[in-house]
Amino acid sequence: MSLKLYDTLTRSVRDFEPADPPRVRLYACGPTVYDHAHIGNYRSFLVYDLLHRYLKWSGYDVDFVMNLTDVDDKTIDRASEAGKDVREYTAPFTESILADARTLGILPARSYPLATGYVPQMVSWIERLEEKGLAYATEDGSVYFSIGAFPAYGRLKGLDPEFTRPGARVADDEYEKENVRDFALWKAAKPADEAVGAAWDSPWGRGRPGWHLECSVMSIAELGETLDIHMGGEDLVFPHHENEIAQSEGVTGQTFVRHWVHVKHLVVEGEKMSKSLGNTITVHELLEEGLGPAAIRHQLLGAQYRRELNFTRDGLAASAAAVQRLLDFEARLAETVGAGGVDGAGNRPPAADGGAPATATAESGGLAGPLARLADEAVEAFRTALEDDLNSAEALAALFVFVNRVNGELDAAAEVAQCDLEAARAALASMDEVLGLLSVAHEDLDVDDDFASEIESLIAERKAARGDKDFARADAIRDDLVERGIVLEDSAAGTRWKRVR
RNA sequence: GGCGCCGUAGCCAAGCGGUAAGGCAGAGGCCUGCAAAGCCUUUAUUCCCCGGUUCGAAUCCGGGCGGCGCCUCCA
Known part of the structure; x- marks a missing residue:
């Protein structure tokens, strides 16, 4: 068995096979760092983390990169209001977003490239696109990608090829594009851009890179021309990722991404989360309210990533209780004293006091005791659930079945073999390597x-x-x-x- | 309008043709000085509705009804 993952491009669940195993080149679209990240961002980050952890757990050598967008309309607007340089303005948010991610137990990426750190590379990428006839400059000093020159445009989203047909030049208020869908690779600098330090020299004059370009350039610079997996929120399918494919494959001629993974948006208390509804929740707020990071993690993993997830306060309380059940179970395993040791072959030694042989293993009729069997079954079910397109809800169910069965066994058995206990502890620890619930809870609940x-x-x-x-x-x-x-x-x-x- | 998703117990959520996982909440019991934790029993004869295919459907097909997402530099 191996991992099966839904791929947006082919609209099917496909076997995951990295190009160069055991290495996995994993890239994720990170947040725009103009404010604290909201709970929806973190759903995506947690799915990235789940995949990251699962791949490591499965023995892959994962090279994970997540970008941070620090130059775009939003960061420029906010920096402008604050009267700061765009990098100066965004740096604290970058810090806070990554700090909250750490609190939630999200494993760090190898690298978090910033758009402002790759401007020269983006400029030369645009030049290569121009050489290939895929980009054109306009009189104001901007450069656009010509989607009509890239026949595969629209495949990711499944768009009608008709609309990529080059039409008459479309006169916008201030731009001149060949096709309304042509997107900016380079945007001529405005005074506001200059004011916050978001303008660079280029062959087309002062300006700044278009948003889509950073992911193509940074992911390829960090990971190579073909990524094994590229992840993002579902809203990024079009136009962001569609444009990334066009820019990347337009230059390299290579398959840009082998597997596209998109995370479904969550809803909050049954409603779409949006600024106009005023129901955005940031993880920063939740943590400051004293809510447990493990509970947040549990709720966000409670539905498979392609399903809508309803994030609620009641749900958070339920998740806190579920996490507590896990902690209690872990504590019980830790304090239970096993009977006897085992030799290398897993055989029980003779009872030292000459008493009756341990029933736990004797009744099972094999060398492995009941707990060890339950442990094997649990890890197997857990693995199978995750292999099925990261079904975290089912994986959690496998874990809780394990908890219930082992608790029952512990209640019923007069004594439990030490090796059996070890097997149960190892299974719990192993599953938590992927879920990160216990480790995060411990971090959170430490007492001085x-x-x-x-x-x-x-x-x-x-x-x-x-x-x-x-x-x-x-x-x-x-x-x-x-x-x-x-x-x-x-x-x-x-x-x-x-x-x- | 285009593309797509979903409707399973009080709430959340698995299930992908073979007779309803799991978590939370509720009820009863065992254990306990009382609790807590844990266990046992119990909580959907049924999966939005109506047809159809099938020996058999929550699962497939058709039609309704209801909710939602993207198409706007929101993960």
Whole structure:
């Protein structure tokens, strides 16, 4: 079995095969860094991360690059309002977006190229397009891509080839284009561009690159002429990615991208998220409200990436509970003491005390105990779900089936073999390498040493109170700790504590 | 208008021709000093509606109804 991924260009689920295994050249369209990124951006980033993590988990050597757009109309407008240079204006947002991504457990890309760092390369790319007759300059000093000269134009979006036919020159207010759909490769500088430092010298005069060009030039510069996977939000299919194909293949003559992956937009509380509705949510806000990053992660992975996902406050609470269930399960596995060790062949040693042989493995009739079998089944189901076009919802289900079955086994069994426990722990850790739920939650819930020792001493005090049947005191200690975000759980093995959101 | 997606329990969400995963929430029970955690039972005889194909359909086809996305430098 291997990964099957939907490909926008062929509109079909295809086997994923990198051109040069085990290397995978992975490129994603990142955000425009003019503000904090919103929850929709992060859905995309989390899908990028899911694919990134899954590929690594599967043994690929992933070279992941995500661009950051720091020069375009939005950054220029905002920088202008703030009276700052465009790079000076965008840098803090770049920082905050990447910081929030780290908090959400998004694995870093190898490189985050900025458009402003590639202007000379973009200029020479335009010159090559001109040489090939795919671009033309206009009198005002702008340069356009001529879609009529690129027969494959429109294939990604499935557009009628008719409309790429070169028509009469279309006189715009200020431009002169051969076809209304021709797009800017180079835009003549306006005073506002100059004011914020968003203008560069070029053979066509002062100006700035068109937005679409940066991805072609930067992805090829960083990863080579053919990318294995190019990802983005569904809104980027047209015109952005259509234009990237035209620019890239127009120059190289090579297939630009082997696999196009597009993430469906989410909705918020059942409505499209948009600035006009005033319902945009940024991850920055959610984190500042104290919502757990693992819960955000869980909700965003709760639907397969090509399905609409409804991001809600109620859903976030449900996700927080689901993450807690995982944490509790992990803690239970960690504190369960296994019976006996194993030799290299997985055989149980004779019981040291001469007692009855362990039933856990004996009843299973094999060397692998019930937990080890459940672990194998879970990882297999998990893998199968992800191989099926990154079905994260089904992968999560596989994980939770595992949690339920193992908990049941642990409740029922008198004792569990050490090797069996290890197998269960390893399976959980392995699945979390892809999901990143537990690791993010731990990062989030860490308690400093002082507080931890205070908790321990309160637990000791409570134990004494319970010993004296002073339940009022014992409960008061427990209630106070709950106020401080610490939940106590008594069991035969003693009292354990956990921090909750 | 063009292209495309979706309608499954109270909410979220899998399922891709073989007899309804999972999470959250709810009810009852076991365990517990009480809790928490965990487990067990329970919560859709049924998948928007109507036809059709099939031994068999939530799954395929046709027609409705309803919701949504992109086509505008929004991931």
